[in-house]
Amino acid sequence: MKRRGMSLALCAAMAMGTIGVVPAMADDVTTITYWVNDRHDSEYMTEMVEKYNKENTDNIYIDMQIITDDYENMISLAYTGGTAPDIIGQSVTLKNFVDNDMLIPLNDYIDADEEYQKVNEPYEHAYEGLNYMNGNLYWVYSGMRSGVRIEYNKDLLEENGFTEIPDTLDEYIDMAKAITEAGDGEYYGIGFTSSSPFERQLEMIAQVSGIYYYDYVNGKFDFSGYKEILEKGKRFIDEDIAYPDQQGVDNMRALFAEGEFALWGNASQEAGVFTSQLPIEDFEWGVAEVPSLDGEIKGALQTTPSKGYAIMSSSEHPDEAWKVIQYLQSEEVLKGYLENGFCLPITTYMDEKIDKSKIGRLADFSLLDYESVYPAVPTINLTGDDYRTVLWNAIMGYVDVDDAIEDLNTRYNEAYDADIESGSVKRLVIEDYDPLHPSDGTATYLDK
Known part of the structure; x- marks a missing residue:
């Protein structure tokens, strides 16, 4: 004007x-x-x-x-x-x-x-x-905002015989368990927020393990790859490893800054949080890459x-x-x-x-060399809880792992097919999709 x-x-x-x-x-x-x-x-x-x-x-x-x-x-x-x-x-x-x-x-x-x-x-x-x-x-x-990193309390790790974040999920869980047991209620190995907890660690561990919720090559949703991640991740809850209360992000940040637990997961915004908003002064804190299932990087870590x-x-x-x-x-x-x-x-x-x-x-x-931006997954008219809520419910034991995966595969693809038929969305297919370089493929949008 x-x-x-x-x-x-x-x-x-x-x-x-x-x-x-x-x-x-x-x-x-x-x-x-x-x-x-x-x-x-x-x-x-x-x-x-x-x-x-x-x-x-x-x-x-x-x-x-x-x-x-x-x-x-x-x-x-x-x-x-x-x-x-x-x-x-x-x-x-x-x-x-x-x-x-x-x-x-x-x-x-x-x-x-x-x-x-x-x-x-x-x-x-x-x-x-x-x-x-x-x-x-x-x-x-x-x-760019980085993908998720593991922010960790160096003092708590060293007190319990650890000097670095392990490369595999099993070892990562074992380390968190050892710290929780040593803390005997005074501190814990890891903390999770109530705000999209699956996204902040386990989903990113799945990504670098080559697991993603959308099958770009075949143009459909597929949550089957999360089964192993979910079964291992349940240990955090079943074995009382995690800090017992899942609060909002800022509250959990404050608890981490106070030394209540050793491991926290979030992206590069934490640099400002832990130096200005909630400055950590009583211990040294480090930043590490998220582990993968087997220690190998098979997929890109999502950046924003x-x-x-x-x-x-x-x-x-x-x-x-x-x-x-x-x-x-x-x-x-x-x-x-x-x-x-x-x-x-x-x-x-x-x-x-x-x-x-x-x-x-x-x-x-x-x-990191293996960080990248994923092509936008088509937005669908989904009924019921989204996948992150359902998968975390499986971690918490509120729903069976296999039932959760079957539910998501059914609901997401039925909604996707219905939206394609109505013309509100097109099917995204990337035949030359590479999980390590997800943004490099050629996208095609189909009407069926």
């Missing part, structure tokens, strides 16, 4: 809680509205937006608004009502927005900008169903790309919106963003440009 005149732009900025200062040299300012749902980096991004609003010579004013609740639905409602922002963050379901023609492909802008290509390596980070569909790139990621910018098709000023994206993904802005530890670098170029001495413990979560 374009706002004419300094006073009108400034009044609108104040009324809407916008960030920054309207450029003083401009009599006619183009306002580019940007909606974002990130809060952890808001101070730095506010500073960068204010800098741009003061210094840019294109008469562009960035109106950045932080939308924390119901982000995707708020954007959809605004689009329908004709009040959508020009730019949105990447935290939306790509297929929904593409199917409704809500986004502008960025290919032409990218192809005409060599500097942007050099810094952001866009086509090297085009991920099927996440930011890329039908040959079109809709946003480019600036960074982050911080991308898309242009809404309703924008009256797409060229100006692209100039804003150029700035937000410039070497200058990204260098500060990455050195502040908000995420890991996704590009080789920026990885070489940043001063890694400034990122603190985030360096412990540097991406």
Whole structure:
């Protein structure tokens, strides 16, 4: 939306809680509205937006608004009502927005900008169903969150005769059991949260063991591979190895930081948590790779790309919106963003440009050779509990392992088939799928 005149732009900025200062040299300012749902980096991004609003010579004013609740639905409602922002963050379901023609492909802008290509390596980070569909790139990621790591209490391990995290799941469980038994109720070997507990350790152990819930080659859901993981994982509960209470993530983080248990699983956001939010001061803590079933890496560990910018098709000023994206993904802005530890670098170029001495413990979560981004699994209209809930219920002993797997295979594939028949989704097949390089295959979408 374009706002004419300094006073009108400034009044609108104040009324809407916008960030920054309207450029003083401009009599006619183009306002580019940007909606974002990130809060952890808001101070730095506010500073960068204010800098741009003061210094840019294109008469562009960035109106950045932080939308924390119901982000995707708020954007959809605004689009329908004709009040959508020009730019949105990447935290939306790509297929929904593409199917409704809500986004502008960025290919032409990218192809005409060599500097942007050099810094952001866009086509090297085009991920099927996440930011890329039908040959079109809709946003480019600036960074990456690591896959799950094992955060561990070095002191507790050493007190009990351990110096490192084992390579196999059996040895990992045995170590946790030995620590719990030695603790005799004062401390435990491992802790699990009540918030998606299967995802934070056992599911990732399955991934690096070559086990995944979607069969890309045959285009169907298949949970059969989890049987061995579940049977072994049940030991944590059956043998009273785990901390006896599963609480929310922040509570369990606090308990780990207090030395209540030795092993915790989560991704690179824990670098900031355990140095700033809940600083660990009473013991040394380490970071290790998750084990696998047999000690061999047979599949990629899932990572999460982050911080991308898309242009809404309703924008009256797409060229100006692209100039804003150029700035937000410039070497200058990204260098500060990455050195502040908000995420890991996704590009080789920026990885070489940043001063890694400034990122603190985030360096412990540097991406591994076998970490990758998986193609987006089709979203289906599922009835009943999702797979992570059901599989954790099997770990807890609430449901039989075989029954859980049969239930998931039946419900997921029946829902998938029904959605394909109704035309709401297509079957994703990647015939040349490689579990160690899941994003490298060629995706095909079938109508049956």
